Amino acid sequence: MKVAIIGAGNMGGSIARGLxxxxxxxAIDITVANPTNTKLKALKVFxxxxxxxxxxxxxxxxADIVIFAVKPWLMQEVICQLSLASDKQIIVSVAAGIPFSEYEQWIGPSTTIxxxxxxxxxSQLQSMTLIASHNATKEQEQLxxxxxxEMGVAMLIPEKQMAAATALTSCGIAYVLKYIQAAMQAGIEMGIYPKDAMKMVAQSVKGAAELILSNETHPSVEIDKVTTPGGITIKGINELEHAGFSSAIIRAIKASNS
Structure with a gap:
């Protein structure tokens, strides 16, 4: 199976490395195209x-699969300059916000996209990857x-859910990082060195995620395990709620979906 990746930027390069x-x-069946050579040379070093x-x-x-990893505003120009074997190739777009209806106009109505x-x-093989399909067989979807x-966790969803799910995952990772940054600041104020605070908080976030993913449990269940009556954790949880923590997260994610 041969894969072509158009674009060697952060996402295209990461996909190539992940594959x-x-x-x-x-590796020999992966071809990456980019207008300049610096990022291509980095892939060769890898x-x-x-x-x-x-x-x-x-x-x-x-190529059997063509992955377009270019900016959304460049997508039409890049696609329309190419002669695609649309009846034989699987087309994959990493650009956000472009519906299947537009790809149909550029490539053809019967193309598998x-x-x-x-x-x-x-880049760390830990992505939450959202996938929507158009004109694809069950076998192609599974492929x-x-x-x-192999680069994290992939989930097939309807196209109509892409914007909302993107707010949860692609934008949402920034909100998790913002929590890590804020918790680090608290640790520093309490006398912990920045590098140590960052490691402590990042590992705690990673551990929390593993509890959910590995056990298929619910956040409330895991929170209950560490919030003993009169204990320090429940005091902190209540302070978060008094400050509007849950509301702020909900509002941020909904804003990313608007």
């Missing part, structure tokens, strides 16, 4: 077998799920 570390695509080029058409000619929204943790499950 190389997976088990489904060989793995010398990754194929690189400055020519988008050359990259896609023999996936919209895909990873988050920046894909794309398998590819991106």
């Amino acid at each position: 190389v570390q997976g088990s489904l695509v060989k 793995n010398t077998e990754i194929q690189t080029t400055n020519n988008n058409q050359s990259a896609i000619n023999n 996936f919209r895909l929204i990873p988050n920046t943790a894909i 794309i799920l398998n590819l991106f499950n």
Whole structure:
């Protein structure tokens, strides 16, 4: 299976690196195209077998899957300059906000297209990746799920949920990082060195996520386990609520969906 990636920026480069570390695509079967060479050279340093080029058409000619990892405002221009084998190739777009109806106009109504929204943790193989499909078979959907499950967790959702789910995952990772930053500041004020505070908080967040993902439990259940009557944790939880913590998170995510 040959994969072409158009764009070697943060997302395109991370996807290329993730595919190389997976088990489904060989490095030599990955071709990455980019107009400049600096990022392509970085990919070559990561793995010398990754194929690189400055020519988008050359990259896609023999590809089974073509992944477009360019900015949304460049997508139409990039796609319309190419001759795609739309009856044979699976097209994957990483651009947010462009519906399938627009891709149909640019590529054709019968093309198999996936919209895909990873988050920046894909560089660590820990992305929450959202996937919507158009004109895809169950086998093709499973193939794309398998590819991106090797870079974290992938989930197939209806296109109409993409904007809301993007607010939860792609934007939401920034809100988690904001909590880490704020908690670090508190730790520093209490006398902990910044580097140590960052490690403590980041590992605590990672542990909290693992409790949910590994046990399929609920946050309320896990919170109850550490909030003993009259204890220090429940005092902190109540302070968060007095300050509007839950409301602020809800409002931030809803704002990202507007």
